[in-house]
Amino acid sequence: MEELVGKLWHRFITRAADREHAEAAVSLEEVTGTVGILFRALGGDGGLEVATAEQTPYGATRGWLARIASGQRRVALAWRDAQTLRLPERIALFADRDLNRDLYLWLAALAAAEDGAPLPRAWLPRNQELTRRTLARFPGMEPRYRRLVAAHLPLRPAPDALPPEAAAQEQALRAALREPGAVAELPLAPALPEPVPLWLHPSPPLADSVAPGPDTGDADDPEREAAPEREVDRRRSAEVTESPEGRDGLLGIRMENIFSWAEYVKVDRTTEEDDSGDAARTLDDMERLTVARDNRSVASRLRFDLDLPAAGYDDLPLGEGIPLPEWDYRRRTLLRDHCRLQLMEARDAQPCDLPPALARTARKLRTQFEALAPARTWYRGQAEGSEVDLDAYLHFLTEKRHGRVSAELGLYRDFRSGTRDLACLLLADLSLSTDASVNDEARIIDVIRDSMFLFAESLSATGDRFALYGFSSRHRSHVRFQLLKGFDEAYSPRVRGRLAAVKPGYYTRMGAAIRHATTLLSAQAASRQLLLLITDGKPNDLDHYEGRYGIEDTRMAILEARRAGLFPFCVTVDREAGDYLPHLFGPAGFIVIRRPEDLPRELPLLYMRLTA
Known part of the structure; x- marks a missing residue:
């Protein structure tokens, strides 16, 4: 009562x-x-x-x-x-x-x-x-x-x-x-x-001023991706302290000090996980957080697992590494040769056919894209051709009678196919976060792989020049740039074998990958050059390349691509992309695919709209 x-x-x-x-x-x-x-x-x-x-x-x-x-x-x-x-x-x-x-x-x-x-x-x-x-x-x-x-x-x-x-x-x-x-x-x-x-x-x-020590976190940690979403991103006061002795996480205070227990509760989240949700409720009740590191965190073990494999098991490096700059927004300067990009090719890729599950969709898309292929038409005023251009010949006679004959006048016409005069480079995020599940049957990496298959099938029907690459990274000294199809290669079983062999791993140093993609695409002689990026999250890496730093470097790389005359466009499955992609690509420079499983079907159609 x-x-x-x-x-x-x-x-x-x-x-x-x-x-x-x-x-x-x-x-x-x-x-x-x-x-x-x-x-x-x-x-x-x-x-x-x-x-x-x-x-x-x-x-x-x-x-x-x-x-x-x-x-x-x-x-x-x-x-x-x-x-x-x-x-x-x-x-x-x-x-x-x-x-x-x-x-x-x-x-x-x-x-x-x-x-x-x-x-x-x-x-x-x-x-x-x-x-x-x-x-x-x-x-x-x-x-x-x-x-x-x-x-x-x-x-x-x-x-x-x-x-x-x-x-x-x-x-x-x-x-x-x-x-x-x-x-x-x-x-x-x-x-x-x-x-x-x-x-x-x-x-x-001043929570941002608290330095929790050396970075051992990883935004690509699949366990973190699978954690339930918090409704509110709430900022709390925090302080750093030395880790208490012992691993049991028990409350070590005397009974006469019992009134202090509400002010200090040791929540040991590094060595024992709790899926019941009690930790989240405890966090909401705490006004001030005390953070300590005991060198036994899950992130440390995960970082060890992400060490590069032995050379005999890793993908094949193609040539020497390529030094690339990086933008430091704090100092507002471009750090020369700060990153090293390594072109890679899958070691175990075997030539193969299109996966049977995609055959029906591929046939439908090819039919749609064949309508984009330029029709055969007459090219007039040519120096040589299949027949005389009567209009040009009459013009020639008129000019000759008036004593004004042009030496560069073309008197022939030729019947041949037109050209769309565009080039596209598709750059896919292959970081470890793409290993997350979309549904019970597929992962994000599977969706990206199927998207690239159908994208290549569609563009091969139009005759457009295109290239396919993937990227991931492990620190600034090792940015992996995966060759899937170069501009000078035909779409073939060998290319399909590389696509089938893609696998997720490592982190997302996006700025370096975009800069090298800009160099490759700028070398193509085309009146329109489209740089298409597929990703599932923010840029991040092992070092300080996360948060604002990674965002600003990526933004600078995109601005550099625009200055080079390219058209960068981002396709993402990240539902929170609206918080940061407008700053990177502008309000009309990206699209969010709310259902990742729709990406394979939507990507070729998006390309059709962008290049119509």
């Missing part, structure tokens, strides 16, 4: 103290696309990812009802760092849903204004300057800002009901909101003022 009464009391007092408007709430998930587009359109750093802001403790004075309802107050305010733009997971500040949505857009515009001239370091002048800068650069945002201020001020504490020092603070904040730049500094008071949700965080978490 006591427990029931306690639950009822907690529910009542929590609802009484709750100032949110749940019925008008807007979630970040609803507006992520719009916010990302607006942030980049207003000049924000295109490499930043939009993610959820962590709720952080906030020490402002609260009323007695709020103190009874909960212990420490936590708020989610917007902020950004070098990797992400962090916005609240949910906004229910106003009773009007449109205002809550406008607040998301305003915060994105405010964060975009940080990319510009240096800003004051103090919280109050910094946010005022950001507001002034945003309103000056984008006058269309002012009506939205004024509506937000007008709706927010009545929700703030009334200065008349506050102690003198707190009232002075509140008056200063209200003046700064109404007229950004009007307040030079915040008056001193015993407690912090109420948070300002229209501004960026006064002291954002």
Whole structure:
């Protein structure tokens, strides 16, 4: 009975103290696309990812009802760092849903204004300057800002009901909101003022600054790919510590210190896995994470498994390695000869026919693509040909009578096939992540292999010049570039044997592979050159080539391809690709295949649309 009464009391007092408007709430998930587009359109750093802001403790004075309802107050305010733009997971500040949505857009515009001239370091002048800068650069945002201020001020504490020092603070904040730049500094008071949700965080978490030690993780780890997806990418405070002695993971504290157990719970995730989901629930309950390494992690063993095989069992290297540059976005410089690319050919590839399971689809696609083959037509004004061009001959006689005969005049015509004058290089991601299952019968690598089979069958019907390559990597010193079909080769059983022999392995250093593909494709004399990339995830590798670094190097490689006159286009099966591919390829430079098993059928048809 006591427990029931306690639950009822907690529910009542929590609802009484709750100032949110749940019925008008807007979630970040609803507006992520719009916010990302607006942030980049207003000049924000295109490499930043939009993610959820962590709720952080906030020490402002609260009323007695709020103190009874909960212990420490936590708020989610917007902020950004070098990797992400962090916005609240949910906004229910106003009773009007449109205002809550406008607040998301305003915060994105405010964060975009940080990319510009240096800003004051103090919280109050910094946010005022950001507001002034945003309103000056984008006058269309002012009506939205004024509506937000007008709706927010009545929700703030009334200065008349506050102690003198707190009232002075509140008056200063209200003046700064109404007229950004009007307040030079915040008056001193015993407690912090109420948070300002229209501004960026006064002291954002510094979780990115925690260095967990040498990198032993791997984004291509199949066990990580198979893990259940988290609903919210939540940022938490963290610290690094030495690993406690012992492997049992038991709680090593004395009973007199039992009140500290909620602050320190040793969750040993490196030596024993738990599929029950308890670890995820424990993680959600922890406010601060302590990370330690004991050199027995799964990632370390996986990295050992990804060591290169002996030369007698590995694919055949073709020639010496090729040095390639890499873009370091932090230093904004191109590192010369930073990577080494090795052209490879499958050792055990045997000539073969098209897999029987693909024969029917291949026949249908060949029929469709044969319609793209240029028809035979008359070529006029030729220096030699199958017969005299009467129009050219009459023109010749007319010019001759007037004494104006051209020495370069062609008097013949010839009947021959036309030409589409285009070249395509298909570059496939063969990293270990493609070993993940699509369904009970196939893996991503099987889907990619079938796609390349049907792609080659289709293009061989048009006569278009095309090449097929795959890539993976193990550190910058060994970027593997798998030869499947060169431009100078015919599509033959030997090429099909190479396609049948492709297998997943290693990591995804995408920038180096794109740069070498650009060199090969640029050497083709064609009026249009299409660089088609198939992948299943972000660029990553063993070293620092992950996150923002890998994204920016890949983006620079794509920009270099465009400057060379190529048309890069990405086909991906990664459902989260919308978070980063617009920054890499532009809004119209990629397509996401929601059902990976549809890729073999969709890829040739996509090529048809791109080259029609």
